[in-house]
Amino acid sequence: MKTKIREMKKEDIPTIMILEKELFSTAWEKEMFIEEIEKQYAFVLEIKDKIIGYICGWKFIDEFNITNIAIAKDFQRKGFAKDLVQFLMSKLLGEKCFRFFLEVRESNDVAKKLYEKMGFSVIGLRKKYYHSPDENAMVLGLNIIDNLKKG
Ligand SMILES: CC(C)(COP(=O)(O)OP(=O)(O)OC[C@H]1O[C@@H](n2cnc3c(N)ncnc32)[C@H](O)[C@@H]1OP(=O)(O)O)[C@@H](O)C(=O)NCCC(=O)NCCS
Secondary structure (H helix, E strand, C coil): CCEEEEECCHHHHHHHHHHHHHHCCCCCCHHHHHHHHHHCCEEEEEECCEEEEEEEEEEECCEEEEEEEEECHHHCCCCHHHHHHHHHHHHHHHCCCCEEEEEEECCCHHHHHHHHHCCCEEEEEEEEEECCCCEEEEEEEEEHHHHHHHC
């Protein structure tokens, strides 16, 4: 399947909100996506001009926090989330940003598997970080330089 990754635009938000509501128990508000677009690290993955996934996050000097990633149900388990994470990481490596962080619900085994596969490991826990339902967040991190040194 031929895919295209491009920057997220404000016009994409209605489509993204539909996916967001289907995929998360607490969906982001559209203002949160506007903020991510303004921070310039928000991307969508398209197949035949149809958005089927997205990723976003914030950069602070040489650190990057992935704040959201999702793939439409019918397109899951085809490697598209992996493609989005790899795309973002290679862009950031080019900007000399080597450390990545994210939070994930403790019960989100699928997302944890994805991040584990991408080389992330658990570095902390934020108690009751999420609501509806209340749940702890696991904090995951990945330091590309350390990983390269380990071989
Ligand atoms: C988490 C999510 C983004 C994964 O997207 P995806 O495109 O299906 O993931 P990929 O196909 O790229 O899978 C990459 C790896 O993740 C793991 N994985 C993905 N889906 C899995 C599943 N259902 N069961 C077990 N492992 C899974 C596997 O290790 C997989 O590699 P493999 O297929 O080579 O074994 C998707 O399930 C999703 O949108 N979930 C709802 C939103 C969400 O929870 N986002 C994360 C918030 S922190």
